[in-house]
Amino acid sequence: MTLALGCIADDYTGASDLANTLTRAGLRTVQTIGVPADDLELPEVDAVVVSLKSRSIEAGLAVARSRAAEKWLRGRGAGHVMFKICSTFDSTDAGNIGPVMDALRADCGEAIVLVTPAFPETGRTVYQGNLFVGAVPLNESPLKDHPLNPMRDSNLVRVLARQSKTQVGLVDLPTVTRGAEAVRARLADLAGKGIGAAIIDAVFDRDLETVGLVAARHRLSVGASGIGLGLARALVSTGKVRSAAASNGQGTAVGGAAACLAGSCSQATLQQIARAESVIPVLRLDPDRVLTDNGEVERALAWARPRLAEGPVLIASSSTPDQVAALQARHGRDAAGHAIEQAMADIAESLVKSGVRRLIVAGGETSGAVVDRLGIPGFLVGAEIAAGVPVLRAVGADAGDMLLALKSGNFGGPEFFADALGLMR
Ligand SMILES: Nc1ncnc2c1ncn2[C@@H]1O[C@H](COP(=O)(O)OP(=O)(O)OP(=O)(O)O)[C@@H](O)[C@H]1O
Numbered sequence: 001m002t003l004a005l006g007c008i009a010d011d012y013t014g015a016s017d018l019a020n021t022l023t024r025a026g027l028r029t030v031q032t033i034g035v036p037a038d039d040l041e042l043p044e045v046d047a048v049v050v051s052l053k054s055r056s057i058e059a060g061l062a063v064a065r066s067r068a069a070e071k072w073l074r075g076r077g078a079g080h081v082m083f084k085i086c087s088t089f090d091s092t093d094a095g096n097i098g099p100v101m102d103a104l105r106a107d108c109g110e111a112i113v114l115v116t117p118a119f120p121e122t123g124r125t126v127y128q129g130n131l132f133v134g135a136v137p138l139n140e141s142p143l144k145d146h147p148l149n150p151m152r153d154s155n156l157v158r159v160l161a162r163q164s165k166t167q168v169g170l171v172d173l174p175t176v177t178r179g180a181e182a183v184r185a186r187l188a189d190l191a192g193k194g195i196g197a198a199i200i201d202a203v204f205d206r207d208l209e210t211v212g213l214v215a216a217r218h219r220l221s222v223g224a225s226g227i228g229l230g231l232a233r234a235l236v237s238t239g240k241v242r243s244a245a246a247s248n249g250q251g252t253a254v255g256g257a258a259a260c261l262a263g264s265c266s267q268a269t270l271q272q273i274a275r276a277e278s279v280i281p282v283l284r285l286d287p288d289r290v291l292t293d294n295g296e297v298e299r300a301l302a303w304a305r306p307r308l309a310e311g312p313v314l315i316a317s318s319s320t321p322d323q324v325a326a327l328q329a330r331h332g333r334d335a336a337g338h339a340i341e342q343a344m345a346d347i348a349e350s351l352v353k354s355g356v357r358r359l360i361v362a363g364g365e366t367s368g369a370v371v372d373r374l375g376i377p378g379f380l381v382g383a384e385i386a387a388g389v390p391v392l393r394a395v396g397a398d399a400g401d402m403l404l405a406l407k408s409g410n411f412g413g414p415e416f417f418a419d420a421l422g423l424m425r
């Protein structure tokens with residue numbers, strides 16, 4: 001297998017978002033969990049998205065895991081490696097976007113790295129280096145209250161410069177609008193001044209197509225699904241990849257019971273849970289009891305098991321920003337996040353033992369904990385539930401044939417859970 005594109009994603013939902021985008025753009029794509037074991041049978045593909053859980057871990061560890069993934073991808077022929085980050089640039093001044101970018105750049109000897117989290121389909125646009133989430137700048141969006149990495153600065157040139165060893169420049173929208181040659185010239189100019197990374201403005205998909213044409217001739221890029229779209233379209237339009245059917249993971253129905261788990265506290269997820277309450281049974285975990293009393297997981301399982309035969313259930317730990325802040329003040333941010341993730345993984349493991357074969361998980365960190373616990377090595381991409389969220393068919397899972405959906409916190413419409421359940425048969 002010679003890869004046309006190698007991708008490293010810093011969380012599992014982000015990886016499935018990117019795998020979805022690449023698939024829809026015509027690349028045969030597989031998502032792996034971590035660097036695949038030698039004995040994992042992968043189909044013939046154009047792109048592999050290696051999913052890491054490296055967004056919120058210690059920067060040194062994120063660097064080491066990303067470098068191992070890069071080595072594996074380059075070893076399979078990937079001339080270009082894309083580091084997939086969140087479209088809301090989730091990170092802190094300690095990383096991990098800057099440190100990982102610096103390390104991958106050093107490894108591949110890239111003079112200047114193209115960086116853009118723009119993903120217009122989900123309302124993420126970048127103008128003059130400032131990231132907008134829908135109509136508002138990042139620092140006024142709900143991301144300012146994210147439980148793990150509150151985003152309080154919209155200017156990505158500044159944000160990335162605080163995390164990276166290199167200076168960061170800007171390729172502005174007027175330059176992008178003038179086309180690929182203008183972008184190349186601007187990048188050469190910045191690189192000539194010793195600047196090692198550039199935030200690139202992009203507002204429409206056509207901007208990302210321009211960026212993709214330029215990026216495809218580089219060894220490394222950093223961004224969200226939008227730059228993935230640009231790269232995929234460039235690979236197809238230049239004949240490096242022959243466009244394939246839009247999905248390879250449809251397959252047969254798996255049946256079995258269905259369950260939803262929500263650990264995301266985003267506004268979108270909170271609204272989706274509220275809407276789900278009118279169609280399926282919903283249990284809200286008591287986060288304090290998760291942290292202080294092991295009985296909360298058993299209580300959830302005792303509630304869920306008898307209901308599974310009747311239809312899908314949803315179990316949520318999600319709370320409002322005020323409640324999250326209060327819990328974190330009592331227990332510490334990382335301890336609270338970790339304990340709730342592990343509780344969700346415990347619940348998922350037991351539900352699968354009880355026959356659940358269709359599982360929907362909301363939240364990137366939550367999805368990471370759940371998928372790791374289930375020991376699923378990879379996924380094929382099926383139908384699209386919402387922008388950035390495909391149905392995934394597990395490859396090589398111990399539990400056998402399973403469908404999952406890993407929803408990024410902010411993605412999906414108000415009826416997301418019903419929409420997903422409708423497509424996962
Ligand atoms: N009630 C709660 N109070 C505090 N923290 C919580 C609560 N419920 C969940 N958490 C933690 O908040 C974090 C949510 O992160 P997660 O990545 O799962 O969702 P997200 O950030 O909305 O999604 P994404 O990363 O895909 O945008 C997890 O660490 C989770 O354990």
Ligand SMILES: O=C(O)[C@@H](O)C(=O)CO
Binds near residue numbers: 388
């Ligand atoms: O890019 C995004 O917004 C998502 O794929 C994601 O990474 C959220 O965790």
